[in-house]
């Protein structure tokens with residue numbers, strides 16, 4: 001019975017191992033960063049993202065959306081997209097004016113930095129949830145929950161006051177609700193489908209080894225670089241045979257410009273113990289064929305020197321001598 005249960009487990013919960021789970025983004029959100037230097041100078045930056053992949057920019061001068069991919073419009077028509085652009089344009093304009101006019105009323109001191117994030121995401125079970133959060137001066141200020149503006153504790157009395165005022169604008173609440181609960185989910189499903197060729201592609205990593213700055217006398221820092229892979233989930237470990245080395249440190253996942261990722265795994269070891277270690281890279285694009293790089297087999301500069309440059313120099317010297325003799 002127990003055996004049957006174990007055999008069934010992978011069927012019931014496919015992708016229990018995170019590397020095998022559905023890959024590719026599951027959310028869309030827009031980010032707003034508004035900076036007010038003084039009562040007359042303001043700048044708005046806007047962008048649109050599928051998880052951590054940017055697909056829209058915002059040109060604040062004419063007030064237009066910049067599609068960064070041919071499929072950035074998802075399944076929205078040109079008219080529908082123009083309409084959204086108009087909504088953002090009016091919003092940014094109104095927002096800037098409102099902040100500038102009310103800065104003193106809310107006792108906000110320049111420079112003022114406002115950040116906002118709003119969007120929607122696929123949740124387990126197939127439902128789509130929406131979210132909206134705002135920050136002032138780098139601290140949480142408010143969020144939207146259902147139809148209500150919820151002041152964040154860090155926002156203090158100012159956030160409470162602000163939420164009270166905004167809740168009186170039924171028109172604004174209705175528009176935001178429509179954007180978050182209707183437009184965003186419809187757009188998300190469309191754009192995930194329109195971009196699936198690129199979003200669900202598999203790109204194999206390249207890996208190489210190097211040594212980092214020595215952590216101390218008699219010690220080596222082994223560095224395993226893994227770059228150019230997509231999607232993001234990856235597993236990089238330092239091994240001795242089949243034994244994972246517990247001291248492995250991982251860098252953050254850093255983006256390359258082409259929507260692929262870079263990761264570094266380092267291991268601090270005594271110089272005498274480096275031989276026999278290997279770096280093992282597991283990624284969905286490799287189809288179970290992990291990349292394994294062994295420490296201690298790199299072609300050293302010294303080897304290149306003795307094997308190629310030295311013989312060439314000797315040959316040149318011989319030729320020179322031969323010519324000199326002939327003349």
Ligand SMILES: *[C@@H]1O[C@H](CO)[C@@H](O)[C@H](O)[C@H]1NC(C)=O
Nearest residue numbers: 036037038039040041042111
């Ligand atoms: C407002 O800030 C901008 C940007 O920092 C600056 O160039 C400008 O001179 C400032 N204006 C005033 C009236 O202080």
